[in-house]
């Protein structure tokens with residue numbers, strides 16, 4: 410959930426309802442579904458007034474597979490950035506997107522809408538086996554994503570280039586503005602489960618904080634702590 414500058418509440422999530430309320434002129438007013446699938450699911454983005462009495466704008470987003478949104482962030486002019494996971498090979502991406510193809514069972518995705526949800530400004534996959542991505546946007550338009558993964562596309566300067574074990578490592582990724590390039594992406598974890606679930610906070614233009622839970626006694630820490638099933642916080646320079 411996020412609050413817009415003009416006083417709207419923006420919520421994102423997932424729905425199996427073909428009659429989920431959408432608004433006239435919205436980007437996508439019908440659920441996207443494989444007719445042969447036993448279960449359908451799309452992400453949704455909705456803007457309501459602060460009293461929650463009026464649905465101002467609402468849209469589906471997704472493809473023929475399972476599509477779910479987990480987090481939302483806003484830039485200075487009100488564009489709406491959403492992060493999610495998808496099994497859809499046809500999740501909407503933009504022509505100039507960093508990645509427009511599904512790579513694994515569950516890829517993380519980012520999408521950007523204009524403030525009234527009438528236009529999809531951009532969209533990209535992050536080639537990964539990953540879940541529950543969070544999103545934040547910087548003043549210069551770069552987009553931060555953090556979540557947990559077992560397979561990841563890393564960049565050459567990644568702090569940790571390999572999956573460290575357990576079912577999950579945390580990850581942090583930085584996309585250029587308009588989602589055209591993956592500027593930075595790294596694994597982050599130890600030999601047991603390392604999880605990040607809605608644990609991304611923008612501190613300022615130069616730093617983001619990523620928080621989560623780890624079962625790894627060898628989780629990388631700067632203070633030497635080695636507890637099992639401890640919470641962790643990490644600060645990353647953008």
Ligand SMILES: [Ca+2]
Nearest residue numbers: 450471472474
């Ligand atoms: Ca779908």
Ligand SMILES: [Ca+2]
Nearest residue numbers: 574577599601
């Ligand atoms: Ca791990």
